[in-house]
Amino acid sequence: MRTRFYLHIVGMLCLFSISAAAQEFTLKGIISKKSSPDRVGQVLIKDLNTKVMMLSDDVGWFTIKTRIGDTLLFTKEEYTPLKVVVLNNSDMPVAMQPIIKLNEVKIVGQTKRQELNEVMNEYKKQGSYYNGKPPVLSMLSNPLQGIYELFGKTPSRARRFARDAKSELEQAEINKRYNIPFVKQYTGLTTDTLARKFMNYYTPTYQDIKGWTQYDLIKHTLKAYNYYKDSKDKNELESLNSPTFIQQDTTIKLGEGPVQFKKPDQTKP
Template sequence: MKSLKFIVLLIGLIPGFNGMAQNFMLKGVVIEKGSNVRVALAEITNLNNKMGATSNEIGLFQLNARVGDTLLVKKRNLTDQKLVVKTDDDLVVYLVRGSTMLEEVTVKGQTKKQEMEDIKRDFKNSGSFYAGKPPLILLNPFGGSPLTFFYELFGKTPTRARKFNRYYKKELSLIEIDKFFNKSLVTSYTTLRGKELDKFLLDYYPSSSMASNWNNYDAVKYIKESAKQYTDTLKRTN
């Protein structure tokens, strides 16, 4: 029995075992501060274990970490954010839109939609008139342009344009959702604050199909009903 206690004590003193016990899968979401738009394709790096992740189309990410690790979150046109993992709770990262950038692009005062429209125009100005999806009529030898057709299919710029268009459509749907489900609205119609509010925004974020035909009444109804369900769940677990 004494030898067993000694082994347990010895394991507890070995740094490697302690470190392994503290590792967990950190889950979080990246949001643009002010607009409350979820940020897709943000780069999240754990500066301690050098592991990285990328936020998905609705801003969610997960990354191996432990309490005390430092994360670096980066996204083009937004200010880098460094933060320390303090608990194993879900993490909400707010990024601030940068006022200065390397590119000569005026972003201040633009909405996210306007910014994406500018990027689409840039692709067009670079020679991708059909965003990588050329119409078949271009193959017509009489008045068509087969070279343009094949360039749009296989050229580097049109390929990037196609990828951006997929991202663009997802972002537009998120922008529409954020009109009806955001921190300001939830704060106005519920008593949720702080970490409980952040977790509610993360857990009850509606799908694009759910919110596609919403009006203000539908949004408020969803927020109130979901908040009641959420608070009832909190009461049962506490």
Template sequence: MVLLCFCYAFDASAQQLFTVTGTLFKKNSPVTISFATVTNISRKTPDLLSDYLGGFKIEASLGDTLLFRKSDYTPQILVVLNRGVQTIYLQPIIHLEQVTVKETSKKLELQNTLENYKKKGQYNSLNPSVMSVISSPLSGLYDLFGKSANQARKFQKFTQEELERIEIAKRYNRPLVKKTVEISDEDLETFMLNFQPFYEDIKVWSDYDIITYIKKSYGYFKDNKAQYKIQKLY
């Protein structure tokens, strides 16, 4: 009889709802995952989202199964076994073929163009040294003052800027801005154009830094929107 009462009390305790809290991380990384979907698949409760720091809260009881989902990540399941704070790691989905082919094609395209400039101009270097000018006067002077060499340097500068823009767009883009702040499609383009972060900053910022930057910048943008309005041309 005592054993029966103990089992009943244990079962009642297990069924009691409490708030499960925790943080989502990118696997093998200190980077947190914001706006991931958290679902208690053991109960018919609405899905929730992790906050911009990766934190989440959801009602559950011991034995419930939680499902964590985020685009470009492998879904993760957790069975609630205790009331402690949970740490969840999501594995990124690596699209090897698509990413590798695209990046390789871009680099090859730029490199091939530079090589074509070399063949066309028949010069030795985009940045010739003083010694190369002395040791080979005709070639060295052409490298310094030749029209094709000058065009190649301009293209090389353009290439560097283009690659930097690609890196910025990977972490500062329309979906992220729209998830971070409430902004209309009409204002989105103007805001992103005027408040694009520098490449040097993007290289060292964490996801939290970028989100903080977007929020602060958008606050300033809202208060001074008139000066950023794009003029229509007729």
């Protein structure tokens, strides 16, 4: 009888320990550069077990809901990704290793901008000196050239090409930072198709990309994804491209732009 009693007690203690270990709590920590007192801010922290993601603040402090035994992944550009197992609920110090960069090797070749400039130069050789947009002074000094720039076929083509080239260059800049691998990494979407569907719903503007840091881009992408994920009808959201219940993020710092969402077409029934 005593043996059974002791086994029962041991079993209850084991179950209690397992239950305690599985309880979720808020872990606090600080991230610094390895072998240095320098803090590392704007680090993405992801619980690989629960898929919860958080960003550290500018001076490296972070909090995240997790459980004992879970694995946290710390990632930031120019640093080696780091995995840390949660062993207890004490504050966690994290040291990240900077990536050692080799000397840059420049490869000489034509960029997209150079290619487009060459085409514009060809238009100039055909007589369109102002890409179809003559300044006022040129109209006064050379009226015939000014009229040609405004109404000629070649300048008209030059204007259209310049407009399309500008859009193409801006889209290329967006694609450098906001692309399928980026979306999959920070949203947890597992396939290119799912990532592309979300990108059809939300893509930052060129002005956003120019003004935002990587931290800003991650923050706004996660905000947009949370609205997208919690919506019951994602297909409708993709067509509308803007749920009307989205409000401006009041936590954004001065100088940052709010997430840009297109308004739904009010003319549709």
